[in-house]
Amino acid sequence: QSVLTQPPSVSAAPGQKVTISCSGSISNIGNNYVSWYRQLPGTAPKLLIYDNNKRPSGIPDRFSGSKSGTSATLGITGLQTGDEADYYCGTWDSSLNAYVFGTGTKVTVL
Amino acid sequence: QVQLVESGGGVVQPGRSLRLSCAASGFTFSSYAMHWVRQAPGKGLEWVALISYDGSDKYYADSVKGRFTISRDNSKNTLFLHMNSLRAEDTAVYYCARDRWASLYCGGGRCNVYFDYWGQGTLVTVSS
Numbered sequence: 001q002s003v004l005t006q007p008p009s010v011s012a013a014p015g016q017k018v019t020i021s022c023s024g025s026i027s028n029i030g031n032n033y034v035s036w037y038r039q040l041p042g043t044a045p046k047l048l049i050y051d052n053n054k055r056p057s058g059i060p061d062r063f064s065g066s067k068s069g070t071s072a073t074l075g076i077t078g079l080q081t082g083d084e085a086d087y088y089c090g091t092w093d094s095s096l097n098a099y100v101f102g103t104g105t106k107v108t109v110l
Numbered sequence: 111q112v113q114l115v116e117s118g119g120g121v122v123q124p125g126r127s128l129r130l131s132c133a134a135s136g137f138t139f140s141s142y143a144m145h146w147v148r149q150a151p152g153k154g155l156e157w158v159a160l161i162s163y164d165g166s167d168k169y170y171a172d173s174v175k176g177r178f179t180i181s182r183d184n185s186k187n188t189l190f191l192h193m194n195s196l197r198a199e200d201t202a203v204y205y206c207a208r209d210r211w212a213s214l215y216c217g218g219g220r221c222n223v224y225f226d227y228w229g230q231g232t233l234v235t236v237s238s
Contacts, residue, residue, distance in 0.1 A: 102154075
């Protein structure tokens with residue numbers, strides 16, 4: 001049972017925007033940095049966002065991250081068919097002394 | 111370029127043991143903390159364990175604590191996961207992943223852990 005809650009799925013048409021929420025608590029998102037990962041079907045996850053809102057080199061600025069209180073949000077603009085994947089948030093939980101992932105969100109491009 | 115290659119997966123009976131390896135290349139292995147993350151078939155990601163750059167600090171998920179041991183051999187650029195008393199619920203693809211930092215980084219009370227590189231994974235199936 002994950003301590004970070006994400007919507008199971010979100011969808012939008014090509015070119016549109018989607019946002020994915022990640023809800024936690026003071027011991028995880030509230031006090032620590034959040035990262036986001038994308039997992040294309042049949043492949044390993046890949047880092048999309050770190051330090052709440054920073055993009056690694058090679059990740060386009062269509063992807064953005066933000067954090068407020070005990071929640072974080074991933075935004076994807078200019079949606080493309082290649083963005084169809086599972087997306088996970090994650091952070092350290094200082095009470096559990098463990099890293100925790102979100103429940104995961106499947107993005108579908110209509 | 112950074113490469114992480116897992117090996118050692120396979121089919122194992124419940125209660126038996128297995129050791130996974132992760133061969134690292136393309137970076138100074140001994141300078142980075144490393145993790146194991148797993149994914150059961152059709153399920154989400156689950157963090158398993160973290161080891162600091164020199165092996166002095168280790169952290170485990172409650173689901174594997176006391177059964178799994180993470181270790182590393184910096185002379186061979188290799189990360190290990192020793193899995194004992196395996197259960198059906200341990201069936202998953204196991205990924206090794208590099209941490210951005212040398213150890214659990216908590217500055218000013220705020221911890222910052224993330225995985226900047228991942229291996230392709232190795233499948234462990236626990237079944238009789």
